[in-house]
Amino acid sequence: MADSTVTYEQLNDLSAEFDDAETELIRQDVIVKAPLYEKRQKLIAQIPNFWPLVFEQASPDIDEFIQPSDSSLLLNSLVNLTVSRFEIEDGGKGDPRSLLFRFEFNENEHFEDKVIEKKFWQRKAKCGWTGLVSEPVEIQWKKGKDLTGGLLGTVKKVWAARQAQTKDAASKASKDLTIDERALKKKIEDTGLGSMSFFAWFGYVGHNVSAEESQEATETARRERLSRQAGDETTDTNGANDGGNDEDDHDDENELEIFPEGETLAIAISEDLWPNAIKYFTQAQEQDEVSDDDFESEAGDEKEGEEETAYSDEEPPPAKRLKT
Amino acid sequence: MADSTVTYEQLNDLSAEFDDAETELIRQDVIVKAPLYEKRQKLIAQIPNFWPLVFEQASPDIDEFIQPSDSSLLLNSLVNLTVSRFEIEDGGKGDPRSLLFRFEFNENEHFEDKVIEKKFWQRKAKCGWTGLVSEPVEIQWKKGKDLTGGLLGTVKKVWAARQAQTKDAASKASKDLTIDERALKKKIEDTGLGSMSFFAWFGYVGHNVSAEESQEATETARRERLSRQAGDETTDTNGANDGGNDEDDHDDENELEIFPEGETLAIAISEDLWPNAIKYFTQAQEQDEVSDDDFESEAGDEKEGEEETAYSDEEPPPAKRLKT
Structure with a gap:
């Protein structure tokens, strides 16, 4: 060539x-x-325990983040989940990769919230990094029932304090942790990420990339790309968008992250579980299902409205026809 | 409701x-x-060792199938890989999920082939199962160099014999294994699937579903679905397409399968590696890369055509600019 x-x-x-x-x-x-997801929503709204059973069958890359106490809470009180692409809803022209997770809960012993929502924004940083960033979401834990042991609340506090700082102050202070930040860091170390509650995910922040920085970085990268493609191969991008050292500029943010795998989990839920x-x-049903023969021999006699195939909150339905 | x-x-x-x-x-x-894949092909054709380096970085769900001897063969002789959707090429109206893998090799100590191709057809069985099926592909191994220890050849022989049978004979004989089949079964047991060569993947067959059966099953399922949606909810599908016992009709095929995870691997390569x-x-490059500073301090003095950044077959390039 x-x-x-x-x-x-x-x-x-x-x-x-x-x-x-x-x-x-x-x-x-x-x-x-x-329209298919709308149709699905109408169907599964009639199946109690749909989402808890789905979570029970989740693949290992989701399941590894669910502790036994999380699992029990989800099983007993998760009534609905929706994942939406909020930036392109209602004709929006935003990024279809941005995600909104909406969890609906029944009354439960752990928190007061009926709805917990978490948004992830697709962003591009000046250094070339691209991915999902978020903001910590508070949960109204009942006394002594906080599955994150206070971590989620502390993250929110630290984050709010950082947001309140001017950019100059933030840059000056970035190397010295505040009292709250030191407390957070210690709590994270003490908890150990392997035993962190699933609900700590609501505290995931990710890289600190504003919408403005993202838009600017996207435009700059596109301009440079077009200019290179137009034949100006000597354009010096000084490492921007070179994919080589994406993480360097953001290393110091990670020590205050209570859920470093927050983006991975968001993607696993949105691209697999959802x-x-x-x-x-169906997999969950099959595990507890009576054999097909049993079902088929009964099917002829079965009348609509009989209770033996009723679907209770406690156990998966034993037969082919699901009822609420 | x-x-x-x-x-x-x-x-x-x-x-x-x-x-x-x-x-x-x-x-x-x-x-x-x-058009993007065409562009990529032109770029990577200029980078020797592109595909071996990609395979070295493959995710665990691919890497687990690559034995050390496979890895060494791939590293030394794989010169190109293409994955295509052969049923929809040139305006074809087939299934875009059907896959063609084309591996190109340099002269190597293990086999004579310069090109090894494997096709997977997306099929639907009468029992409701859907997935990828294939045919065993032979490799012209050099004497004593067969990484599958003769398994691939035996699979091809057994498969060809089964194809030659009339349908009646096949159904009568299905419970009794032929001499070759018994030999194959024993060889599979002796080898153990955990240490099976990557090249045994070329022997994957999967469920025995013909194009005719698939087309018929697809049409039947669609007709029944439309009829149910039109309000005829009592349609008895007798288990067809019910997702409940997909595997039942095909259990006996599996004992002669030398690469039971053949479909999983095909999907991992086509949806992740490719x-x-x-x-x-890029990941492979970064692992061996000199620091950016080293590169940038040299960049000014570097002349086109200098050999220190040349890209050899033996080692990954040390610097930012890749050359052949």
Whole structure:
């Protein structure tokens, strides 16, 4: 081939083109499947314990974050989950990768909230990093029932204090932790991430990238890419968008993160648990199902409204027909 | 809600609607990204060792199937990989989920082949099972160098014999294994699936579902679904497409399968390794990369054509600019 020199910039530019294509395909996906998700919502609203059973069948990359006490709380009180792409709802032109998780709960012994929502925004940082960022969400824990042992509340407090700082002060103070931050850091170390409650996920923050920084970085990267593609191969991007050292600028944020895998979990729920919920629910049913023969021999005699196939909160239904 | 009864059929019908939507979205995906994959092919063709380095970074669900001897063969001789959706190429109206893997190799000590191809067809069985099926592919091993210890050849022989049988004979003989089949079964047991070569994947067959059966099952399922949706809820599908006992009809096939996870691996390669190849390649580079400072301090003096950043077959390139 005449030109046998391949640069990182060329590979990264192509990756960016793939990302753009993928983003538009996600937009299509959301539009095409919206009526199907509505239909699903109507069906599963009639099945108590649908979501708890789905969570019980979750793949290991979700299940590993669910402690026994979380599992028991979810099983007893999770009544609905919806995952939506809030930036493109109602004709919005935002990023289809941004996510809103809405959990609905019954009265339970742990917290007062009936609804807990968490938003993740797709952002691009000046250093080239792209991904989901969020804000800590508070939960109104009942006395002595906080599954995060106070961590979630502390995260919110620390985050609010940082938000209140001017940018100058934040930059000056960034190396010295405040009293609250030191307390948070110690609590995180004491808890150990392996035994962290699923509900600590609501405290995930991620990289500190504002909407403005993201928009600017996106535009700059696109401009540079176009200029390179127009033949100006000497454009010096000084490491921006080079994919090489994405994490460097943000390393110091991580020590106050109570749920470092927050983005991974958000993606696993939105791309696996949420779209495949019926599959997981069916799987849960099959595990407790009487054999098909048993079902079929009874089917003829079965009358609508009989109680033996009724679906209670305590146990999965034994037979083919699900009822509430 | 007025109607509070949800049946498995309703859930399965909705899943089928999701599947149909997903299939069309995959078709879109393939069309939209085709020019990007062409562009990528032109770039990576200039980078020796691109694919071996990508395989080295493969996620655990691929890596677990690659033995040390496979890895060494791939590293030394894999020169190209393409994954294509052969049923929809050149305007074809087939299933976009069907896959063609094409591996290109350099001269190597293990086999004569320069190209090894494997096709997977997306099929639906009468029992409701859907997934990828394949045919065993032979490899021209050099003497004493067969990484599958003769298994691949035996699988091909057994498969060809079964294909040659009439349907009646096959059904009569299905419980009694032939001499070759018994030999194959013993070999599989002796090898142990955990230490099976990656190249045994080329012997994956999967469920025995013909194109005709698949087409018929697809049409029947769609007809029944439409009829149920039109209000005829009493349609008795006799377990067809009920998702409940998909595997029952095919259990006896599995004992002669040398690579039971063949479909899983095909999906992992096509949906992870293939689309994310640049990411994995970059990851491989970063592991051996000199620091950015080193690179940048040299960059000014660097002349096009200097050999210190040349990219050899033996080691990953040390600097930012990749050359062949």
